[in-house]
Structure formats: structure tokens, C-alpha cells
Amino acid sequence: MKNKDYVIYVLRLGHRTERDKRITTHVGLVSRAFGADGIFIAGERDENVKKSLEKVVMTWGGPFRVEIGVSAKKFIREWKLRGGEIIHLTMYGIPLPDVIEEIRKSKKDKLVVVGAEKVPPWVFDAADWNVSITNQPHSEVAALAIFLHELFEGREFEFEFEDAKIKVIPSIRGKKIVKVEKMRN
Numbered sequence: 001m002k003n004k005d006y007v008i009y010v011l012r013l014g015h016r017t018e019r020d021k022r023i024t025t026h027v028g029l030v031s032r033a034f035g036a037d038g039i040f041i042a043g044e045r046d047e048n049v050k051k052s053l054e055k056v057v058m059t060w061g062g063p064f065r066v067e068i069g070v071s072a073k074k075f076i077r078e079w080k081l082r083g084g085e086i087i088h089l090t091m092y093g094i095p096l097p098d099v100i101e102e103i104r105k106s107k108k109d110k111l112v113v114v115g116a117e118k119v120p121p122w123v124f125d126a127a128d129w130n131v132s133i134t135n136q137p138h139s140e141v142a143a144l145a146i147f148l149h150e151l152f153e154g155r156e157f158e159f160e161f162e163d164a165k166i167k168v169i170p171s172i173r174g175k176k177i178v179k180v181e182k183m184r185n
């Protein structure tokens with residue numbers, strides 16, 4: 001259980017099947033593990049990324065939504081019309097420590113936007129917050145992990161995933177995985 005008052009989705013911009021398959025999958029994995037409710041992938045429609053993420057959800061639990069072939073403009077327009085807010089992660093934005101309190105306080109549904117190649121200016125304009133995780137260039141995977149970690153103040157360590165088939169038993173050494181038994185009424 002994530003115990004939050006709003007929905008939080010990630011929008012991955014500009015996916016290119018050949019170049020970005022690993023990194024977009026990693027954006028999806030981090031989104032799920034760190035507490036987002038789903039990922040929407042704009043750019044080229046890549047069934048393999050969707051399949052890999054859904055396989056993880058089947059095994060390790062959810063809920064976690066994966067949508068591909070999304071039109072970023074349409075999605076962002078509709079998100080705003082429905083009253084959701086937009087947090088765009090960019091090295092050019094306001095440093096995270098200066099805005100995270102305000103973002104945490106808002107109970108509106110949140111869309112966290114990360115880029116791949118050059119992000120067009122309209123995204124900066126559409127965002128409620130353009131947030132930097134340092135003003136140095138690095139990676140969407142790192143930026144997203146740190147943003148969600150700060151948003152949830154570390155509670156991702158306690159999240160439980162529904163309908164998981166297996167889970168890890170933390171061990172000092174080695175790998176311990178157990179099957180999760182279904183609760184019966």
C-alpha cells in the first residue's frame with residue numbers, strides 16, 4: 001500500500017525504439033518501485049518495453065499501468081483540464097530542495113515528465129514546476145528516482161505490491177525469494 005491522496009503517473013517523452021529501449025524500461029521500473037501508479041510513454045510505439053514492464057508487474061505485483069504510443073501534447077492538455085499538475089524534471093529548473101515542500105503539500109494528481117532527447121519549449125511552459133535534481137546534466141532514471149524518493153520521504157522502502165507472486169526476504173548475504181501465498185477468506 002502506498003497510502004497517498006493522489007495519483008502519480010510518469011510521462012516519458014520522445015521514446016526511440018532502438019536507442020531508448022533499455023533506459024525507458026528502467027524509467028518504468030523506477031517509476032513502479034518508487035511508488036508511481038503507472039507510466040505513459042510518448043514517442044515510438046514499443047510493444048517490447050510494455051511487455052517487459054508488464055512481466056515485472058505480473059511477477060512482483062502492482063497495480064502499475066503501462067501505456068505506449070501516447071501523444072504527449074494531447075495527454076498533457078487533458079491532464080491539465082482534469083485538474084492534474086505537472087512536474088517536469090530538467091537540469092534547467094528550480095532546485096528540488098526549494099520546491100519539494102510545496103509539491104508535497106499539494107494533493108492534486110501529479111504527472112512527472114522526463115525527457116529523452118531535447119525537450120521542446122512548450123513542455124517547460126505547460127509545467128507547474130520545472131524541477132532540477134542539481135543543475136548538472138545526468139539521467140532521467142536518476143532524476144526520477146531522487147524526485148520520487150524525496151516526494152515520498154523514503155516511504156518507498158515500506159511499499160507493499162498487490163498480487164505479487166514472489167517477494168524478496170532481505171538477507172545479510174545471498175538471495176532469498178519466497179512465493180507469496182494468496183490470502184483466503
Ligand SMILES: C[S@@+](CC[C@H](N)C(=O)[O-])C[C@H]1O[C@@H](n2cnc3c(N)ncnc32)[C@H](O)[C@@H]1O
Nearest residue numbers: 089090091114115119132133136138139140143
Ligand atoms: C539525458 S537528458 C537529455 C536532456 C536534453 N539534452 C535537453 O536539453 O532537454 C534526459 C532527461 O533526463 C532528465 N534530467 C537529466 N539531468 C537532469 C537534472 N539535472 N535534473 C533533472 N532532470 C534531469 C530530464 O528529464 C531530461 O529530459
